[in-house]
Amino acid sequence: MKVGRLRSVRKVAIPPHHFLHYTFFGEEIWILNLLDQRQNPEQI
Numbered sequence: 471m472k473v474g475r476l477r478s479v480r481k482v483a484i485p486p487h488h489f490l491h492y493t494f495f496g497e498e499i500w501i502l503n504l505l506d507q508r509q510n511p512e513q514i
Contacts, residue, residue, distance in 0.1 A: 478493045479502065491503040 480492055482490050482492070484490055487507045489503075489505045489507065490501065491505070492499055492501050494500075
């Protein structure tokens with residue numbers, strides 16, 4: 471799934487409570503964020 475305004479940023483669900491945001495840079499995969507959905511994102 472593509473997310474946000476940057477088309478190169480992608481998101482994958484890791485059950486049961488996590489989302490991973492990543493992008494490709496050349497032949498590398500850069501992990502941008504690992505979010506635990508049980509947390510309040512405004513308090514992170």
